[in-house]
Amino acid sequence: MGKLVLESQLVDTKIRVRKVPALLKTQKSKKIHFGLIKHWQLRMKRKVIIDTDPGIDDAKAIIMALAQPDWEVIAITLVNGNCKIKHQVNNIARLLHVCERTEIPVYKGSECSLLGNYDLQTGHHGVDGFGDVFTYDVNKSMIRDENASIAIVDLVKKYQGEVTLITIGPLTNIAMAIRLAPSLGSQLKDCFIMGGNIHGHGNVKPCAEFNFACDPESAHIVLNELRPPSPITLVPLECCNVSHLNWDIYKRLGKIGSKKNNFTQQIDRYTAREKMEAGERMIVYDECAVAAAIDGNTIEDYFEVYVTVELNGQYTRGQCVIDYEMYLKKSPNCKVIKKMSQKKFEELIFHSLK
């Protein structure tokens, strides 16, 4: 469906552009010509919605997304996760000002999980999600009144078959959007999710990864009911754990000197220093999902499988259940990434921070 829509747009635009040269005798007609080309370029850009709980790695992932010249980020939607929504609005506003992209609309979403009884904020990103380093006030004109889930439903319906959905936070907004519009997934172009795990090794609970542990019911709804045209690309914790930045690269990044890079250096100063001094690696999480969406060649190893989420286990609630042997006899709903290209990944990060 998505491919058909894009092809028809291309054919339509080509016809119109082809007719234009005959009109190029006046300034007015030149303006029409360039207007049509601009219109065509905008129409052909990949439309992207990013659902996020802006913490430190979210910021870097969003910077990476905004650096793609062939992407049009049509919305950023906020969901409770790394920090409260009241902090997220400041974080995303500051980030969009630094990136000079304040035209992108931002929608506030769910302030708690579907069941409302989980709050796993770890303090890893500071209380405010951005390392508690900024105190300056910021213009928040990009924050819209409309609810995030409603905005997602409306935009996906408006651009049927064209929207890439990237989620880098708990899945509450998306689950609610599915409840509002059960056919949401079929109207997407594709979907990339950072979340879950494949070996039962958790990072906030013994067996569960943060984004899925924050709202297991929502993760369950999204994995089982979103049903985009192709399997969801799932970037699990284990993939992120091996996709780290080595410290030499990190130090080289520090010398870029751009506004964007200075900003990221400020927000992750404390966590980076702690990790460096402890001899730990600089693991990247949300950036992996965006990198996978930018360039499929960043994916070095993956497998397709049916994935769901444990909702009842005393110790395993929120853990991904991977049906490796197809006991459940269900079609694969996820393309699970095992490993990404370190080299391509580092290139993307360098490019985005310039």
Ligand SMILES: [Ca+2]
């Ligand atoms: Ca996140």
